Amino acid sequence: xxxxxxxxxxxxxxxxLLLKLDVFASREWNLQENxxxxxxxxxxxxxxxxxxxRDAASKKExxxxxxxxxxxxxxxxxxxxxxxDLFRLDQESVWRRLKMRHSINNLIQDIDRSLQSxxxxxxxxxxxxxxxxxxxxxxxxxxxxxxxxxxxxxxxxLEEPTNKLVSWALEPKQRLEVMFVVGMAGLGKTTLVHxxxxxxxQHFGCNVWITASKSKTKLNILTLLVENxxxxxxxxxxxxxxxxxxxxxxxxxxxxxxxxxxWVKDVWExxxxxxxxxKNSRIIVTTRRGDIANSCRDDDSIDIHKLQxxxxxxxxxxxxxxxxxxxxxxxxxxxxxSKSILQKCDGLPLGIIEIGRFLSxxxxxxxxxxxxxxxxxxxLRSSGELSDIMKVLSASYNDLPYHLKYCFLYMSxxxxxxxxxxxxxxxxxxxxxxxxxxxxxxxxxxxEEYLNxxxxxxxxxxxxxxxxxxxxxxxxxxxxLKMILSVSHEENFCTVCTGAARNLxxxxxxLSIQKEDFDVSQDLPCVRTFFSFGIGKVxxxxxxxxxxxxxxxxxxxxxxxxVITDLLLLRYLSLRNTxxxxxxxxxxxxxxxxxxxxxxxxxxKVPKAVLQLEKLRHLLVYRYNMESVLPFDIVQGxxxxxxxxxxxxxxxxxxxxxxxxxxxxxxxRMIQGLENLTQxxxxxxxxxxxEDGTRLCHAIEKMRNLHSLNVTSLNIEVPLELDAMTNPPxxxxxxxxxxxxxxxxxxxxxxxxxxxxxxxxxxxxxxxIAALQNLPYLVELQLLDAYTGTQLDxxxxxxxxxxxxxxxxxxxxxxxxxxxGTLPCLQKLIISHCSKLVQVPTGIDKLIHLQMLLxxxxxxxxxxxxxxxxxxxxxxxxxxxxxxxxxxxQLEDLS
Numbered sequence: 001x002x003x004x005x006x007x008x009x010x011x012x013x014x015x016x017l018l019l020k021l022d023v024f025a026s027r028e029w030n031l032q033e034n035x036x037x038x039x040x041x042x043x044x045x046x047x048x049x050x051x052x053x054r055d056a057a058s059k060k061e062x063x064x065x066x067x068x069x070x071x072x073x074x075x076x077x078x079x080x081x082x083x084x085d086l087f088r089l090d091q092e093s094v095w096r097r098l099k100m101r102h103s104i105n106n107l108i109q110d111i112d113r114s115l116q117s118x119x120x121x122x123x124x125x126x127x128x129x130x131x132x133x134x135x136x137x138x139x140x141x142x143x144x145x146x147x148x149x150x151x152x153x154x155x156x157x158l159e160e161p162t163n164k165l166v167s168w169a170l171e172p173k174q175r176l177e178v179m180f181v182v183g184m185a186g187l188g189k190t191t192l193v194h195x196x197x198x199x200x201x202q203h204f205g206c207n208v209w210i211t212a213s214k215s216k217t218k219l220n221i222l223t224l225l226v227e228n229x230x231x232x233x234x235x236x237x238x239x240x241x242x243x244x245x246x247x248x249x250x251x252x253x254x255x256x257x258x259x260x261x262x263w264v265k266d267v268w269e270x271x272x273x274x275x276x277x278x279k280n281s282r283i284i285v286t287t288r289r290g291d292i293a294n295s296c297r298d299d300d301s302i303d304i305h306k307l308q309x310x311x312x313x314x315x316x317x318x319x320x321x322x323x324x325x326x327x328x329x330x331x332x333x334x335x336x337x338s339k340s341i342l343q344k345c346d347g348l349p350l351g352i353i354e355i356g357r358f359l360s361x362x363x364x365x366x367x368x369x370x371x372x373x374x375x376x377x378x379x380l381r382s383s384g385e386l387s388d389i390m391k392v393l394s395a396s397y398n399d400l401p402y403h404l405k406y407c408f409l410y411m412s413x414x415x416x417x418x419x420x421x422x423x424x425x426x427x428x429x430x431x432x433x434x435x436x437x438x439x440x441x442x443x444x445x446x447x448e449e450y451l452n453x454x455x456x457x458x459x460x461x462x463x464x465x466x467x468x469x470x471x472x473x474x475x476x477x478x479x480x481l482k483m484i485l486s487v488s489h490e491e492n493f494c495t496v497c498t499g500a501a502r503n504l505x506x507x508x509x510x511l512s513i514q515k516e517d518f519d520v521s522q523d524l525p526c527v528r529t530f531f532s533f534g535i536g537k538v539x540x541x542x543x544x545x546x547x548x549x550x551x552x553x554x555x556x557x558x559x560x561x562x563v564i565t566d567l568l569l570l571r572y573l574s575l576r577n578t579x580x581x582x583x584x585x586x587x588x589x590x591x592x593x594x595x596x597x598x599x600x601x602x603x604x605k606v607p608k609a610v611l612q613l614e615k616l617r618h619l620l621v622y623r624y625n626m627e628s629v630l631p632f633d634i635v636q637g638x639x640x641x642x643x644x645x646x647x648x649x650x651x652x653x654x655x656x657x658x659x660x661x662x663x664x665x666x667x668x669r670m671i672q673g674l675e676n677l678t679q680x681x682x683x684x685x686x687x688x689x690x691e692d693g694t695r696l697c698h699a700i701e702k703m704r705n706l707h708s709l710n711v712t713s714l715n716i717e718v719p720l721e722l723d724a725m726t727n728p729p730x731x732x733x734x735x736x737x738x739x740x741x742x743x744x745x746x747x748x749x750x751x752x753x754x755x756x757x758x759x760x761x762x763x764x765x766x767x768x769i770a771a772l773q774n775l776p777y778l779v780e781l782q783l784l785d786a787y788t789g790t791q792l793d794x795x796x797x798x799x800x801x802x803x804x805x806x807x808x809x810x811x812x813x814x815x816x817x818x819x820x821g822t823l824p825c826l827q828k829l830i831i832s833h834c835s836k837l838v839q840v841p842t843g844i845d846k847l848i849h850l851q852m853l854l855x856x857x858x859x860x861x862x863x864x865x866x867x868x869x870x871x872x873x874x875x876x877x878x879x880x881x882x883x884x885x886x887x888x889x890q891l892e893d894l895s
Contacts, residue, residue: 074491078509082526085546088592089569154353156321157314158192161307162199165192168303169200169256169282175301176275178283180293183307184458184477185392186350189286190260192307196284197258204281206255214263214399218270222246225257225271243274255281262287263399265295288396291456309347309477316342318349322356324364337369344376346478354389377482393483396459406434407450408459411476412488412496413512415533419463419473424574426451427595427618431549431572432529443617444651444681467780467804468755494529513538528569542566553577553597565589576600576620588612599623605639611646619647622655622684632716632738632761637686642669645676653677654684658692659714675699682708688739689714693721701727708732713739716761737762744771755779762786773798782806790814790836794843796821808832808856818843825849832856840865845876853877853894855885863887866894 155162168179181189194209201207208228212221222242226233231249234241255278262268262285275283287293296302310318319342321328330338345351355372362368372379379386400408407429414420426447429435435447451474454460459480462471476484488494494510497518504511510529516536529549532538538555540563547567553576564573565586573590574597581602587593588609595618596610603621610616621638637655644656658671671692674683680703688696688711700709706729713720719740728747734756735748741762748757749771755778759768764787772781773794779801790812796819803825807813813834818841826847831837831854838861844850855863863885865873877883883894 075507078492078507078526082546085528085548085569089545154318154321154349155188155191155195156318157310157349158188158195161192161305162195165196165284165305166199169196169284170203172280174279176277176281176283178272178285178296178299178302180296180302180304181284181286181307182290182293182304182458183288184348184461184480185288185396186348186389186479187307187309188349189307191349193258193260193284193286197256200282201256204256205253206250207257208255209258209260211260212262212264212267214395216267218267221259221267221271222274225274239270243270246274247276250276250278250281252278253281254278257283259283259285262292263289265289265292268292288458289456290458291453294456310349310352311347312342315345315347315352319345319352319356322353323359325360331364333366334364334369337366337373341369341373344373344478344482348477348479350392351389351479354386358385377486380479380482381486389479390483390486393480396457397484397487400457400459403434403436404450404454406432408454409484409488409493410434411460411481412484413494413510413529413531414475415512415514416478416481418475418533420475421473422451422471425474428549428551428572430617431594433548442651442679442681540564545569548572548592550574560584568592571595571615573597583607583610585609591615594618596620603638604636606641608641608643611641611643613647615649616647617649618652619650620652620654622686632712635684635686635712637684640670643673644670645673648676648679650677650680652682653680654682654710655686655712656684658685658688658696671695671699673699675702678702678704680706682706682710684710686712687714688712688720690719690721694724697722697724700729701725703729704731705729706732708734708736710734710736711738716740736760744768746771748772749774751775753777756781758782758784759786760784763788765789767792769793777801780804780806783808783810785809785811788812792816794818794822799823799826801825804828804830806830806832807834810834811836813837815839816841818847820846823847828852828854830854830856831858833858835859838862840873840876845879848879850880852882853880853884855883857887858885863892863894868894 165179165181168177181193183189197207197209206229208225210221210224210228216224218239219242222239223233223237226242226245226249229246229249231245233245237245255275257275259268259271268285272283275281285293290304290306293302293304297304309315316338317328319338320330323338324330341355342352345355359369359372362372376386380390381387397405397408410425410429410432411420426435426444429447429450430443435443435450437443438446451460451471455462455471455474460474460476462473463475464472466472485496489496492507492509494512495504495508496512497504497515499515504524506524507526508524509526511524511527511531513530513532513534516534518532518534518536519539523543525543526546527544528546530540530544530547530551531549532552532555535554535556538552540550540552540561542563544567546569548569549572550564550567550570551572551574553574555578557575557578557580560575560580560583562584564570565584568589569592570590571592572595573593574595576597577600579602580598581604583598583603583606585607586609587596587607588611590613592615593613594615596613596616597618598621600623601621602623606619606621610619623636624634625636626634635655637657640656644653656670672695674696675698677683683700683703683706685696690713696711700706709729709732711720711722716739719742720737722737722741722745723743725745725747728751731753732751733753735751735754736758738758738760739762741759741764744762744764744766748754752775754775757772757778757780759782761784762768763785767789768783768787769792772778778799781799781802781804783806785808787810791814792807792810794817799822802823805823805826805828807816807830809832811834814836816837816839820843822843824847827849829841829844829847829850829852831841833856836859838859840862865871866877866883866885868874877894881895885892885894
């Protein structure tokens with residue numbers, strides 16, 4: 001284990017715990033005086049230790065004694081966390097309080113003595129080591145700077161971005177331009193930019209390459225720039241003096257400057273201010289910190305190039321070139337294991353090159369290569385054969401603030417290639433207590449910021465993107481996962497069981513089960529998180545008293561496990577994709593529960609006891625009934641208690657049945673009670689009767705924070721009566737209305753922030769386009785059996801941001817008119833089951849950004865006109881890269 005990583009974990013544990021102690025002391029107002037004093041003493045000791053950790057990190061004291069010391073710090077931090085949770089558990093159980101308070105006080109005093117001993121040990125060690133030096137400044141330097149000093153560096157797969165950046169650098173523009181080259185560690189940013197720099201530097205009057213690195217300050221970098229440009233430096237010159245010197249020297253000169261491996265934003269800002277706006281000058285910055293690059297987006301002279309992993313073909317070419325240096329060809333019998341190793345490298349040049357070089361020194365046998373494949377995680381450790389990869393990757397992790405270290409380590413819980421849903425991950429972080437409150441923002445909004453920063457820092461990657469540019473699912477690079485699995489295991493963050501022999505101890509804190517069957521019979525008193533990713537049975541005992549997170553979605557459960565209601569500290573419970581049919585009343589005892597996820601279960605009713613869950617933020621009880629004859633009925637909701645308004649902390653509620661659950665008067669009270677849910681961000685309602693529409697409108701008007709609204713009528717014949725809303729939620733971004741509309745609701749036209757609207761089975765006689773065309777941020781519009789007219793008119797200058805237009809089952813539609821200047825950003829057009837539409841949309845040839853045209857079961861004359869060979873109107877769509885026509889499931893590619 002890299003000592004810097006271990007120190008980072010210990011520092012994170014201490015900083016995180018200090019925050020929890022402060023919150024604990026402020027909220028537990030009824031603490032006994034002796035316990036309160038003991039908690040305050042712990043805080044003082046921890047702050048002293050935190051200072052020692054910072055001092056040790058700054059001096060890079062990374063010997064064996066330091067590693068032992070930080071392990072002791074981490075263990076005591078965990079012990080304090082356990083004591084705090086034990087206290088909360090006692091508060092939930094009245095009969096145990098008096099019995100346990102004395103023992104908790106004793107535990108705190110024991111920990112306090114241990115902390116004092118830890119501090120004294122470090123102080124003694126510090127005094128003994130004060131005269132020693134450590135030259136471990138930049139551990140990944142040999143790997144990082146290699147492209148600058150080694151001839152004929154491999155640029156396999158970098159030819160296209162190299163040519164693109166060379167053209168950018170040499171294009172005559174009468175101003176200074178900046179290019180940030182951004183990507184995760186090991187992608188080849190330095191190699192790429194060095195290749196560009198060597199090809200263009202002779203075209204500039206001044207050229208200089210500076211390696212920034214984490215260890216260098218503004219003063220260091222500015223000094224290097226001035227020295228490398230050949231300027232003299234006055235002794236003792238400060239940052240301002242150096243900035244003036246640079247501006248004066250470069251005035252009226254054409255220059256190219258490379259700033260390699262930038263880590264700190266204010267370093268960049270100082271350099272940018274120091275450089276004059278030279279004509280045709282260029283700055284190229286390489287960085288893992290996409291957040292720094294993104295912060296400059298408002299400057300049109302600054303561009304960002306996001307470097308991507310190598311394609312499978314290029315990765316294979318580079319790997320074979322390194323592993324089989326004689327001829328670059330894979331011997332027979334090694335193809336399968338080579339592909340498996342390449343999958344682990346996931347297009348990362350650093351991993352491909354280092355592993356390829358290592359294997360080139362080994363006997364090329366299947367057994368030898370399989371040994372490396374199976375031991376890749378251990379090989380990446382600090383003492384392993386591939387430790388250089390670990391050094392480069394871990395630098396990004398070490399740079400994180402403590403709260404983001406925990407959030408990033410959490411990815412070690414999920415199996416490789418598992419798509420982690422964005423919302424799920426953020427809810428889990430909140431349940432773990434990783435997300436720190438910010439004034440004026442919900443925890444979910446803060447968690448979203450954390451995730452965006454980890455993505456911008458090139459640590460977490462977005463796998464699938466939503467229409468609005470936000471990721472729907474995320475993951476980590478395969479080699480990065482190996483790195484954090486190693487950290488997670490050694491630092492007792494999470495124990496992953498994959499089917500091999502388990503190594504569970506009483507100190508195990510998080511469990512991730514990735515095997516078929518699992519039965520916890522031993523005592524594991526410290527476990528606070530339990531995941532199951534297998535499809536086999538999982539048996540949980542009653543020994544997880546401190547459990548906060550239980551996620552066993554997808555397991556073959558038929559009944560609600562009774563042991564769950566004894567987990568009194570539980571904050572997150574997911575039984576998604578199981579076959580449970582009901583939940584017990586005793587669930588109301590879980591007073592700390594924040595998320596209850598019963599999506600895709602057979603639960604259709606929640607008991608009245610759920611109203612006792614005052615901290616509940618997310619209540620998800622619905623399923624998609626794929627066997628439904630009518631797509632209208634595909635979403636099955638749940639019957640809710642009549643006083644749902646008691647759950648005032650709810651952020652998300654989906655999907656509540658608005659009918660058939662109480663006597664009429666009680667049903668009305670349930671809908672009316674929704675007006676108390678003023679914190680709701682997302683609301684889903686099904687089976688809404690016409691007479692309840694007005695009452696629902698009045699309730700929704702009170703939800704001033706609502707972002708997403710989904711309403712379905714009682715059945716396909718019953719109209720949605722939603723005209724009564726005069727003051728809709730101002731922040732509404734997503735609107736889904738399913739059911740007949742006698743009139744288009746006027747309030748929809750006032751939704752300034754709306755980005756998506758889907759109207760299904762609305763059967764409107766009036767054209768809805770006119771009511772929607774001026775919404776300034778609308779990105780997606782779907783009309784499914786929503787309009788009975790014959791023509792849709794898209795006026796010039798309207799729908800300025802729309803990217804996706806989806807027209808389905810408009811049975812009477814005969815023509816679509818798109819005037820010049822309308823839909824300027826449209827990228828995807830779907831036309832489906834419009835049986836009378838035989839004419840290609842007028843004006844489609846003016847939609848220059850249209851990337852995809854999808855047709856489903858359209859009339860033959862419509863399709864014939866667009867075919868490649870002889871289509872009479874083919875010229876109108878030749879600019880569209882992808883055109884697919886589906887007829888009864890059969891694809892015809894018209895691209």
